[in-house]
Amino acid sequence: MDVQTLLASCYASIFSRLICYPLDTIAIQHASSTRRPIFSVPFRTYYRGILPSTVLVTPAISVYLTIYRQSKAFLIPHFGDTTTTYLLAGTTAELTSSFIWTPLEVIKSRLQISSTTKEGSLSENLKDIWRKEGIRGFYRGYLLGLVVFIPYNGIWWTVYEHTKKAAPRDWAISSQAALGGCVATMTSVCCCHPLDLIKTRYQVATTTTVGRVGGERLEDARGVVRVIQNVLGERKFGLGFYKGLGARLMCSTPSSLISMAVFEYFSPDKTAENALSSSLHEGNLEGERL
Template structure:
């Protein structure tokens, strides 16, 4: 089944202008309901603290080959171990902790995200002489800055709910707890480091995706046929997601530990190693696990984010193109 790129059946000017918001909201809702369990596993992995191993830490710094081999083995083992642990202790419901918060906020967040991206891309394309890659990179970064106004509180509430084990607090109770302890500022805990994580990830993803989509979907022969395979869109989104995740994994691990410090499975993590700030958490992680610690959960996140964005962009482009017409 292909995604139609023709202009036939395009709707009114208002619908065309609102297409990125409508398509983004739809894509966010579909994706969150589909791949949320992968995100729970990723957050659980990143929030945990492992006992220090000076030998492993030293080797990871001095022997790159052993470092990547160890990271690969650790991630493959940890993903399945974490998934099995959640299922055994909490059942299927354990994978969906915090989903209600995400479902309520994803529609407006992704709507704003894609609307900002398309507007930035259009503006930069018409007023600068920059290369397409530079335009996509900056537009992706700008889109994330606007989206984070909604996503940061969502991420804080979701993460603190996900790391609870057993009879955990409900999202509503987590919200009350955050507000009681820190007020509104508590919902934006880690906003700066979160921006340093998600902004480059968004920028790299859009640049990679647009390049891959151009190569796979917008070649002359495909444009003449008037359609692009949904599989091509999904593959481009997935590969771009993996690239972006690997590039931004170190800051993401530190960000997650900072946001969930002292909560649930993280109660023996940042607090136990005496790390209360971003630099201290990063230093403690480096000392205890070496460089490999900064890639904890990278495969789980790559699988989650790659799958998420593959579904997300396929739904987004399908809906947007049905409203706007060709985008190649």
């Protein structure tokens, strides 16, 4: 296990979460159609759930980034430092870490859309999920999450790695990573936002906050197909699927910029160089045997 990568991913998660959490809260409220006018509530409300979110999400991010690096190191000797490697490594990281991610996303989203202190309580949300849906409630939207994030991660890592390669060589590694994170996030969010919106609305469909919205929103709990039908009926030409896109970009872009700059600053990616060096070393040893 790469301890340096684990620690760097922890630093990246904490830095980006502390700075960008209010933006993430606004984005979740937009996607779930529970947003309130900005500054209509105390600013601290936008940090509701940050402690459990940081404590719970940081290990998941650490697992995710570490698995990506290790998968990439394993795949490079077979496929080279190519798009195929990035796609496969990103998919492997998502499939492995999604079992941790889904319960965390369900809880985090519920905390962020809550409109009262009680609804924003971690213990209250845990009891509410367990009482209404049992263990299945914590994995609400699990398969849909895979549908969203497997293509998202494939796009993200491919764009990120190629953008880093295209960045000026005289830039610091953290600057290259910041550019890569920024471009990768804008590209993948724009491509996958409709799926993410459906997932978010389905995950929070059984909350008290959504219950107060009433109307067709109560029907979201019936399933993904019903969520899609409701979104289609809310705006013409399917524009409802891009509701909250601006808010999501405003949150995700600086978050990725900060997290990847911090991550690569503390743990520069030497995977390709190490794989090439190892390959040359093995070739030299083989030559000596001959």
